[in-house]
Amino acid sequence: MTNLKVGGVPEHFNYPWYVTLKNKEYSNHNIxxxxxxxxxxxxxxxAALRSGEVDIAIVLTxxxxKDIAEGNPSKIVQTFVKTPLIWGIHVGAKSSFKKINDLEHAVIAISRFGSGSHLMAIVNxxxxxxxxxRLNFKVVSNLQGGINALTNGEAxxxxxxHFTTKPLVDQGVFRRIDDCPTPWPCFVVAVRNEVLENNFEEVKKVLxxxxxxxxxxxxxxxIDQTLAKRYEQQLEDIQKWLKITEWNDGKPITKNLITRIQNKMVQFNVIKEKQISGNFIKNMYI
Incomplete structure (x- = not known):
C-alpha cells in the first residue's frame, strides 16, 4: 500500500475528493x-509541500x-478548476467604506504573504x-482571522x-463591495518532486x-442540494456557482499557459521576472 497525503481548502471546489475518498476508490488501487x-x-x-507535510496539494495557480519560482521543490501536474475564481472584496458590516475607490489606502487583511488573498489584492x-x-497588509492566517480583523477594525x-463568504454577507458580518475574478484558471494540482520521482504511477492513478x-x-x-447543506450555502448560490465552475478533468497543463500567467504576474508586480515555463510543470501523460 502506497501512502500519499493530499491537501486543499475545505470548500465546495474540493468536494469531488471527498466523494472519491468516501467510496474508497484509491484503496482499491493499493493507494x-x-x-x-x-x-x-x-x-x-x-509551506506544507516544502516541509513534506503533504505530497499533493490543490492550490491557487x-x-x-510564485512559490515554485522561489524554490518550492514541486511541480504543477495539471489544472484542477479551469474557470476563474471569483474573489469577493469585503469590508466589515459597519465599515464606512462604500465603494472600491474608497479602499486605495486601506489596510488589507491577508491570510499570509504569498497566499491568494495577498496576490489577488495586488491584482485588484x-x-x-x-x-x-504602497499597499498595507495585515496577516490574519485564515477566514476566521479575516472576520476578526474586519470586526475589530484591525484591517x-x-x-x-465569493461563494464561501456569501453566508457571512447574508448574516451581516461582511459587506461585499465588489468582485475580482482571477485572470487565469484558479486551482491546479501540485506534487512534490520527490513524490513524482518515487511514486509517479501512483500519482497518475490518483489523477x-x-x-x-x-x-x-x-x-x-x-449535487446542488448536497453542497448547499454541507457548506451551509443558499441553494440558489450553489446553483450559480455550479453554473460558472468547470473542472479540468485531465487535460495536461501547457508551457504556453504558464508563460501567459507569468506574463500577467510580472505585469502585476507579483513576481519580478519570468522563469522557464517548463520548470514549473510535469506532464503525467507523455
Whole structure:
C-alpha cells in the first residue's frame, strides 16, 4: 500500500475528493490517500509541500507559481478548476467604506504573504490603477482571522472566494463591495518532486480517479442540494456557482499557459521576472 497525503481548502471546489475518498476508490488501487484540510489556504499549503507535510496539494495557480519560482521543490501536474475564481472584496458590516475607490489606502487583511488573498489584492490594486508598492497588509492566517480583523477594525478589507463568504454577507458580518475574478484558471494540482520521482504511477492513478469524478460531478443526483447543506450555502448560490465552475478533468497543463500567467504576474508586480515555463510543470501523460 502506497501512502500519499493530499491537501486543499475545505470548500465546495474540493468536494469531488471527498466523494472519491468516501467510496474508497484509491484503496482499491493499493493507494492509502489521506486528505488534510488547509483553512489557511494556498500559502499554508505551499509551506506544507516544502516541509513534506503533504505530497499533493490543490492550490491557487498564482500562489504555487510564485512559490515554485522561489524554490518550492514541486511541480504543477495539471489544472484542477479551469474557470476563474471569483474573489469577493469585503469590508466589515459597519465599515464606512462604500465603494472600491474608497479602499486605495486601506489596510488589507491577508491570510499570509504569498497566499491568494495577498496576490489577488495586488491584482485588484493594479486593476484599479493604484500604486501596488504602497499597499498595507495585515496577516490574519485564515477566514476566521479575516472576520476578526474586519470586526475589530484591525484591517479594512479582505478578499476571499465569493461563494464561501456569501453566508457571512447574508448574516451581516461582511459587506461585499465588489468582485475580482482571477485572470487565469484558479486551482491546479501540485506534487512534490520527490513524490513524482518515487511514486509517479501512483500519482497518475490518483489523477485518473479524481478526473473521472470531476468529469461527471455536476451530473450527480441532487449535487446542488448536497453542497448547499454541507457548506451551509443558499441553494440558489450553489446553483450559480455550479453554473460558472468547470473542472479540468485531465487535460495536461501547457508551457504556453504558464508563460501567459507569468506574463500577467510580472505585469502585476507579483513576481519580478519570468522563469522557464517548463520548470514549473510535469506532464503525467507523455
Amino acid at each position: 492509502n490517500l489521506r486528505w488534510q484540510d488547509f483553512p489557511g489556504g494556498t500559502g499554508q499549503m505551499c 498564482e500562489g504555487i507559481i 490594486a493594479y486593476n484599479q490603477g493604484w500604486d501596488v508598492t 479594512d478589507y479582505f478578499m476571499w472566494e 485518473d480517479i479524481i478526473n473521472f469524478e470531476t468529469k461527471y460531478f455536476k451530473n450527480r443526483d441532487a
